Amino acid sequence: MDDGAGTPxxxxxxxxxxxxxEPLSTYRPPATFQLDTTKLxxxxxxxxxxATDAMGNVGxxxxxFTVSNGPGITVTGIRAGSSVHGILDINLNAFSGExxxxxxxxxxxxxxxxxxxxMCAMVAAWALWYGLEFFQTPAEFANTPTxxxxxxxxxxxxxxxxxxxxHGPTFSGKGAVAGxxxxxxxxxxxxxxxxxxxxxxxxxxxxxxxxxxGDPVVTDSNPRQQIITLLKGLQGKAIAGKSFAAAMPxxxxxxxxxxxxxxxxxxxxxxxxxxxxxxxxVKRVR
Ligand code: HEC
Numbered sequence: 001m002d003d004g005a006g007t008p009x010x011x012x013x014x015x016x017x018x019x020x021x022e023p024l025s026t027y028r029p030p031a032t033f034q035l036d037t038t039k040l041x042x043x044x045x046x047x048x049x050x051a052t053d054a055m056g057n058v059g060x061x062x063x064x065f066t067v068s069n070g071p072g073i074t075v076t077g078i079r080a081g082s083s084v085h086g087i088l089d090i091n092l093n094a095f096s097g098e099x100x101x102x103x104x105x106x107x108x109x110x111x112x113x114x115x116x117x118x119m120c121a122m123v124a125a126w127a128l129w130y131g132l133e134f135f136q137t138p139a140e141f142a143n144t145p146t147x148x149x150x151x152x153x154x155x156x157x158x159x160x161x162x163x164x165x166x167h168g169p170t171f172s173g174k175g176a177v178a179g180x181x182x183x184x185x186x187x188x189x190x191x192x193x194x195x196x197x198x199x200x201x202x203x204x205x206x207x208x209x210x211x212x213x214g215d216p217v218v219t220d221s222n223p224r225q226q227i228i229t230l231l232k233g234l235q236g237k238a239i240a241g242k243s244f245a246a247a248m249p250x251x252x253x254x255x256x257x258x259x260x261x262x263x264x265x266x267x268x269x270x271x272x273x274x275x276x277x278x279x280x281x282v283k284r285v286r
Contacts, residue, residue, distance in 0.1 A: 016048040023050075037067045071096035074108040182276065186265030189258045193251060202270040208246060210239045218266045219274045226266070227277070227285040230259050256282040 013031060014023035017040075025033065035047070047063040077090035091109040191200070197209040204211035212218050217225045233250035236243070251259065256279035263282075267274035 010054040012052055014050045014052070016050065018046050018048075038069055040067045040069075042067050042070045071099075076108060076110050182261040182264035183268075184261075185258060186261035186263075189254070189262050190265045193254070194262065197246070197248075202266065202272075207242065208244065210242070210244060212266050213270045213272065215239070219272055221275050223263060223267075223275070223277045223281060224285055226263055227259065227282055230254070230262065231282075231286060252286075256280075256286070 011029055012026055013029055014026045015033065016023050027033065029051070044064065044066050047065065049061045049063070051059045071094040074093045075090065077088050078084060093105060093108040095105060198204050198212050199209075202212040217229065220226065229248065231250065231252045234248035251262075254262075259282045260277050260279040264276040266272065267276055
């Protein structure tokens with residue numbers, strides 16, 4: 001079969017464009033040639049290479065390619081192969097390398113991807129959670145001056161005047177209440193007045209001095225009996241089924257501040273978690 005090349009020699013290569021019957025040119029291998037795509041219409045083309053050897057055997061290669069010398073085109077709003085319905089908003093843009101830069105047209109419109117919305121929602125949710133965190137005072141700070149100075153908390157901490165039962169603030173923990181810093185003075189006042197009998201750890205001395213750890217009077221949410229014990233002393237009371245030969249002395253000479261601080265120290269130390277009191281509570285009982 002004659003490909004029309006007519007070139008003599010053992011092997012010849014003919015180059016065809018698209019479905020043209022006549023070759024662009026014929027070469028002897030190896031060969032180099034230039035394809036001027038500006039002469040071609042933009043779109044799909046095929047380069048066909050056909051080699052024929054001396055025996056007349058023919059080998060063929062087809063290389064499909066796309067020419068795009070014209071302006072670039074972007075289309076958003078419809079995608080190849082998508083199924084659509086109703087009215088579509090389609091954005092078109094076209095630009096070529098020779099055109100001057102135009103910021104208005106530099107970027108084509110594109111819909112905001114779903115993952116962007118998901119990220120925004122997550123950031124918003126995190127911000128909401130973070131904001132709400134600010135309204136919850138962490139337990140370890142609940143009794144610090146910063147938070148306890150809150151007038152609403154202070155009002156809650158003050159028992160209604162004339163009420164019989166005393167109630168400390170509903171929260172408990174180390175630190176201060178309503179501006180009253182009991183922990184600093186409570187630790188030292190306890191060490192000075194109580195530690196010799198009840199021990200640094202509030203464990204007392206078995207059979208001689210009662211433990212304050214877990215003591216029902218110390219951990220009672222109503223602090224009245226505990227305040228009375230400090231003001232008046234105590235003798236002859238069986239505690240946890242045990243009587244004590246020694247007596248608990250009166251500490252009425254201590255200030256309201258010191259007694260309140262000691263009471264709060266007992267209520268919040270060694271594992272005790274009882275509501276704490278203010279000097280005002282001591283004054284009412286005195
Ligand atoms: C001299 C030793 C001694 C000292 C000092 C002392 N106590 Fe006592 N305390 C006792 C004894 C003894 C008892 C038990 C009395 C009884 O039941 O007969 C007691 C009882 C108590 C109770 C009553 C527990 C209950 O269940 O009723 C409390 C509370 C208490 N002491 C706290 C204190 C605090 C606070 C201090 C320091 C301000 C202190 N004590 C100082 C010896 C002492």
